[in-house]
Amino acid sequence: MTRGARGPSAADPVLPPVTVGGTTRDAVDFFYETSAEAVDFLSQYFGPYPFSSTGAIADNATYQGTPLGFSLETQTKPVYSAVRSTRTIAHELAHMWFGDSVTPATWDHIWLNEGFATFAEYLWQEHDGTRTAHASFLLDYARPATSSFWQIIVADPQRDTMFASAVYRRGGMTLQALREKIGDERFFTILKTWTAKYRHGNATTADFIALSEKISGQDLDAFFQTWIYTAGKPTSW
Ligand SMILES: [Zn+2]
Helix, strand or coil: CCCCCCCCEEECCCCCCEEECCEEECHHHHHHHHHHHHHHHHHHHHCCCCCCCCCEEECCCEECCEECCCEECCCCCCEECCCCCHHHHHHHHHHHHECCCEEECCHHHCHHHHHHHHHHHHHHHHHCCCCCHHHHHHHHHCCCCCCHHHHCCCCCCCCCCCCCHHHHHHHHHHHHHHHHHHCHHHHHHHHHHHHHHCCCEEECHHHHHHHHHHHHCCCCHHHHHHHHCCCCCCCCC
């Protein structure tokens, strides 16, 4: 395992110290250490970190006195508008693999970024003891079938739904459901092969389905049809 991609981190000196799990650190140390931990952790599941450095730029961003809220997966150095949760830092760093290295061929395939980074949150929250990945899946899945959340077609978002929460959360659910359907060994082989095969290139949803079928040895047409190409809450897959 390649460990320890490191790089500079910078934080606005006015940012307050951060307390996580009873430990208080300066903001710059919090971002530096959390980024390093997240990259090491996610590398186990996604394959080698695709760049030579990592880090963070943390601002105290305001507009006319009101704090701005954003986190942006800028390549090797995500930008944060303020102190963010470790979960958000893990999300942005997952984009180094899914988004900044493997890039969707067109915006239609944006779930290949956001669904995968959401799945990284599932892994991270299992790592930090919040809940298992399966429990995170159930929490997202608990939205009632009548919710408009389930009406977004994940792999065919429209201009105004491209960054809808369903693209993130149903996308993440899709990956956990696939993982549980085909097993960890095959599932994580798919992710590592994906990041290697399309490293620093472009890919589509069809590419991901084809790779998943090849590695799992299963016909997954119905599975993906249900999860990412059909509106409505999946009930069997
Ligand atoms: Zn994201």
